[in-house]
Amino acid sequence: MNEERGRAPSLPPVDPRRTDRLPPDVVTAEMLAGLLVEGDHDLVTWALRVALGGRTREDVYDTLVRDAMRLVGEGWHEGRWTVSEEHRATQTLIRALEDVAPAPSPTDRIGPTAVLATVEGEQHAIGLILLEHLLREGGWSVAYLGQSVPVDDLVRYVARERCDLVALSAALPEHLGEVAHAVAALRAMPRPPAVMVGGRVLGAADRAGVADTAGASGGAGVSAGAGASGGAGAAAADLGADWAGGTLRSAQRFAANLLARIPPPGADQQVRPRSPRGTRRSTP
Numbered sequence: 628m629n630e631e632r633g634r635a636p637s638l639p640p641v642d643p644r645r646t647d648r649l650p651p652d653v654v655t656a657e658m659l660a661g662l663l664v665e666g667d668h669d670l671v672t673w674a675l676r677v678a679l680g681g682r683t684r685e686d687v688y689d690t691l692v693r694d695a696m697r698l699v700g701e702g703w704h705e706g707r708w709t710v711s712e713e714h715r716a717t718q719t720l721i722r723a724l725e726d727v728a729p730a731p732s733p734t735d736r737i738g739p740t741a742v743l744a745t746v747e748g749e750q751h752a753i754g755l756i757l758l759e760h761l762l763r764e765g766g767w768s769v770a771y772l773g774q775s776v777p778v779d780d781l782v783r784y785v786a787r788e789r790c791d792l793v794a795l796s797a798a799l800p801e802h803l804g805e806v807a808h809a810v811a812a813l814r815a816m817p818r819p820p821a822v823m824v825g826g827r828v829l830g831a832a833d834r835a836g837v838a839d840t841a842g843a844s845g846g847a848g849v850s851a852g853a854g855a856s857g858g859a860g861a862a863a864a865d866l867g868a869d870w871a872g873g874t875l876r877s878a879q880r881f882a883a884n885l886l887a888r889i890p891p892p893g894a895d896q897q898v899r900p901r902s903p904r905g906t907r908r909s910t911p
């Protein structure tokens with residue numbers, strides 16, 4: 628039928644509710660990018676579930692999801708896909724990620740708090756959504772503030788909520804100055820949180836280098852990993868953060884080491900509201 632109308636069938640018939648008996652590498656970045664640009668929510672969720680069924684979450688996020696969005700960006704940059712198609716891909720990914728997010732657990736309410744934000748002007752925030760999933764699985768209570776948070780406001784929030792970790796993300800080099808400003812303001816607080824910085828601007832060269840370095844020395848107050856990835860690493864070191872790098876894999880180890888050092892909650896620990904789900908569907 629499709630051929631008669633001149634349209635090639637793009638996929639074998641699949642039931643998006645079933646992900647069993649499929650090897651995870653069936654899903655490629657090219658396939659995922661195509662599904663994202665089509666805005667096919669069900670099949671994007673299916674593809675992510677298949678991949679997550681056989682690979683670690685950090686691996687799927689650091690490679691498959693990142694590479695698929697890189698392909699979306701290239702298609703947009705080269706004029707093969709329109710701005711609307713890029714936006715649809717972005718929104719489809721954000722929605723599908725809600726479907727594959729880790730199930731709520733008690734630590735969502737009582738774990739130490741990590742705050743995730745981009746600095747003022749920076750709109751690229753999908754990396755932080757991915758990081759939220761990993762931190763929640765690792766025992767953190769996560770406050771995802773999203774895009775473009777003014778530094779003064781961020782500092783007030785961190786003080787009021789007594790947060791232990793702040794993660795900032797940046798994709799564009801022109802925002803590194805604001806990131807450095809945010810890091811300095813956070814470190815000057817009476818009860819400073821650990822600060823980690825990541826994002827596209829820090830490159831992907833650390834897929835090998837930073838991961839190893841962070842594993843060896845990651846922990847609160849340690850500049851782990853920044854030096855290992857050449858130019859991007861040097862820029863990261865200049866930011867003054869406790870940790871800086873380009874992959875979730877290596878950040879996860881830093882966060883786990885930090886968590887292990889935070890004393891368990893006392894009897895007076897307050898149960899916090901869980902981050903609302905389903906609120907990220909539009910870009911403010």
Ligand code: B12
Pocket residue numbers: 688689690692693696697698699700701704713714717748749750751752753754755757758794795796797798799800823824825826827828872873874875878910
């Ligand atoms: C989606 C997208 C957008 C969306 C973002 C929506 C959103 N809610 O996030 C919108 C439409 C808003 C957007 C806007 C723009 N964009 Co844009 N965008 C992209 C695109 C296609 C995908 C980004 C993405 O989500 N990638 C997927 C995630 C998973 O990858 P990631 O961010 O790198 O995150 C990974 C790591 O970096 C890490 N990570 C990320 N953050 C953190 C944080 C911590 C703490 C840690 C540990 C790790 C970590 O984890 C992730 C997994 O490994 C990229 C293309 C690309 N190559 O990435 C262009 C791209 C980044 N955009 C680009 C541009 C030019 C723009 C605009 C200037 C376009 C314009 N003219 O308006 C604006 C700038 C907006 C602004 N002021 O910030 C360029 C940047 C070029 C450059 N200078 O480097 C790119 C590369 C496209 C291109 N090829 O030209 N964009």
